[in-house]
Amino acid sequence: MCTREDDDMGTERFSRLAAYGRPWLVAACLGTAMTPAATLADEYIAGTFPPIKAGKPYAGQTINVPTMKGWASFAPAVEQTKAFEEMTGIEVQYDMMPGSEIPTKQLLAVSQKNGSYDIITQHATTFGAFLNFLQPLDERIASTWGGEDKFLAWVFPAQEGVRGKDGTEFYIPFHANAQIGYYRKALFEDAKEQQAFKAKYGYDLAPPTTIDQVADIATFFTRPDKGQYGLTANWGGDQGFYAFLDYYYSAGNELLGADYQPTMKSGKGREDAVRILTWMQDAIYKDKFVNPDSASFQTGQVSDYFLSGASAMAYGWLSDYWAFMQNPDNIKQVGPVGAFRFPSFTGSPSGGFSSWWVMGIPKDAKNPDAAWEFIKWTLNEHPQVDMAAGQLPPIRDLAYKTAIEPGGINPPALYEAFSQAHIVTQVPEMSQQPFTKGIELLSQVIANKMTADEFVDAYVAEIEKTLKRAGYIK
Numbered sequence: 001m002c003t004r005e006d007d008d009m010g011t012e013r014f015s016r017l018a019a020y021g022r023p024w025l026v027a028a029c030l031g032t033a034m035t036p037a038a039t040l041a042d043e044y045i046a047g048t049f050p051p052i053k054a055g056k057p058y059a060g061q062t063i064n065v066p067t068m069k070g071w072a073s074f075a076p077a078v079e080q081t082k083a084f085e086e087m088t089g090i091e092v093q094y095d096m097m098p099g100s101e102i103p104t105k106q107l108l109a110v111s112q113k114n115g116s117y118d119i120i121t122q123h124a125t126t127f128g129a130f131l132n133f134l135q136p137l138d139e140r141i142a143s144t145w146g147g148e149d150k151f152l153a154w155v156f157p158a159q160e161g162v163r164g165k166d167g168t169e170f171y172i173p174f175h176a177n178a179q180i181g182y183y184r185k186a187l188f189e190d191a192k193e194q195q196a197f198k199a200k201y202g203y204d205l206a207p208p209t210t211i212d213q214v215a216d217i218a219t220f221f222t223r224p225d226k227g228q229y230g231l232t233a234n235w236g237g238d239q240g241f242y243a244f245l246d247y248y249y250s251a252g253n254e255l256l257g258a259d260y261q262p263t264m265k266s267g268k269g270r271e272d273a274v275r276i277l278t279w280m281q282d283a284i285y286k287d288k289f290v291n292p293d294s295a296s297f298q299t300g301q302v303s304d305y306f307l308s309g310a311s312a313m314a315y316g317w318l319s320d321y322w323a324f325m326q327n328p329d330n331i332k333q334v335g336p337v338g339a340f341r342f343p344s345f346t347g348s349p350s351g352g353f354s355s356w357w358v359m360g361i362p363k364d365a366k367n368p369d370a371a372w373e374f375i376k377w378t379l380n381e382h383p384q385v386d387m388a389a390g391q392l393p394p395i396r397d398l399a400y401k402t403a404i405e406p407g408g409i410n411p412p413a414l415y416e417a418f419s420q421a422h423i424v425t426q427v428p429e430m431s432q433q434p435f436t437k438g439i440e441l442l443s444q445v446i447a448n449k450m451t452a453d454e455f456v457d458a459y460v461a462e463i464e465k466t467l468k469r470a471g472y473i474k
Helices: 003-007 011-019 023-033 072-079 081-088 098-114 127-133 139-143 148-154 157-162 193-202 212-221 237-250 266-283 301-308 318-325 369-380 382-391 395-402 410-419 433-444 450-469
Strands: 063-066 089-098 120-123 172-177 180-184 230-233 311-316 337-340 356-362
Touching: 003 120, 023 369, 063 098, 063 120, 063 369, 072 081, 072 382, 081 089, 081 369, 089 098, 098 120, 098 127, 120 180, 139 148, 139 212, 148 157, 148 395, 157 172, 157 337, 157 356, 172 369, 180 318, 180 382, 180 410, 193 212, 212 230, 212 266, 212 311, 230 301, 237 266, 237 301, 237 311, 237 433, 301 311, 301 318, 301 410, 318 382, 337 410, 369 382, 382 395, 395 410, 433 450
Parallel strands: 063 089, 230 311
Antiparallel strands: 120 356, 172 356, 180 311, 180 337
C-alpha cells in the first residue's frame, strides 16, 4: 500500500513498480505524496491512508450504517469498529438487514428524507437508483487523494462505472469480487485420471482454459454411480442471472450499445446470449454434467456441495470461501483446492461481471463528516487486508498484494478475473426493472421452462420498454 514510508524510498521505488507491470501504482503513490492533507501529522492520524483526522473533531456523533446481515467478508470491519470508535470518538450503529432488503429498505429511507442513515451501502447493480439522494463526493475526494485522477489510479477501473452521468463521484468502493472456478487438485493430479482423460480426449488434464474443455472435464468426472458431478454452479435466483451476465460480458459484449439499444437483440450479441443460455440449460438437462440442484444453488450451497466431494469443479463467488478452503480441517473429503479463471464462450476473455460494493452519503445524513471518516477507515489497510479473506480489496495495490505477491490470501485467478471485470449497469435505469425481469426470466430458463430465444426476446423487450420510458431511445 502507498504510505509515507513508501514515498521516502524515492524514484527508485517508483521505477521498480513500473518495471513489474504496475505503473498505475506509481501514479497512486505520487498522488498520495502530493496530497498535503495526507502528510500533515498534526491534522491526521499517523499511519492511516486514506488519512483519518486527528484530534477527534467529530467525537460524540453517532452514524447509522446499513449493511448485509451475516456478510462474512465485511465481518472483519464490523469486528474492528471499536478500534475506529476509539480512534475517532464516533459511535457506529449498524443496521443489519437481509441481502434482499439492501436496495429497497435503503431507497425507501433516503426517499423519505428523514435522516435514517448517514451512509448507504449498495452494489453496483443498484447504484443508479440512489444518485438523486446522495451528496457529491468530488471535493472530499480531491482533498483526500489530491484529485479525482489520483483516486481513480488508486482503485480499480470499475469505479468509473458508478459515477453520475456528468462524471460526478457519489460513491466510494469498499468491496470487489469476481466469479471464478475451483477444482479438486487431487483428482486433476491423479496419474490414473490423467492417463484416462488423455486417452479419451487427446490432451492433458488441467484446469480448463476454453469452454469446450470445461464440458470435456465436467463430463469426464461425472460419475452417477459414485454420486459425483463434473461441475456445480450458482445458477439459482439472482446469482444465476449474474452468472449469465458474467459469461455474456466475458464473451466481449455489453448489455447496451453506443445507441442504448440492447446488444442481444440481434447479431453477435443474440448469438452469444442464445449459445450461453443453451449451454447452461443443456449442462443440467441434456449433457448432465452439472448437478440439477445448481438450478437453485447460491454460492454458499455450491461451496458446501463441492467440499462434500460431490463435484470435481465449482463456479461462483467462490473467493468468499477461499480462505476457508485452505484450512486442512475443512477439505478432508476433497483435498487441496485450486482456482482458475472461468473461460470465455468466445475463446478470449474480455472481462465478466464485476461485484463492486460502494458507500455513499445521503443528502439527509445527520453527520456527513463523521460518515466520511468511517468510509475512509474502511479503505485503510486494516480492515481491508483482513476482509480480503472473503473478497478482493478495491484498491489496486492491496489487491495485488493479497492475490499475486507470495503469501497472498487470494487466488491469482481472482485478481486476473477482476482486473478486466465490468460494471454492467450502464445507465441508472438498468438497475431497476430490467434486472428484476432478467432474474425472473433466467430462473425460467434454468428450470427448463423457457427456451434461450424466448428469454432473449422477453429481456430485450423489457430493456426497450424501460429505456424508451426514460428517453434514451425512441
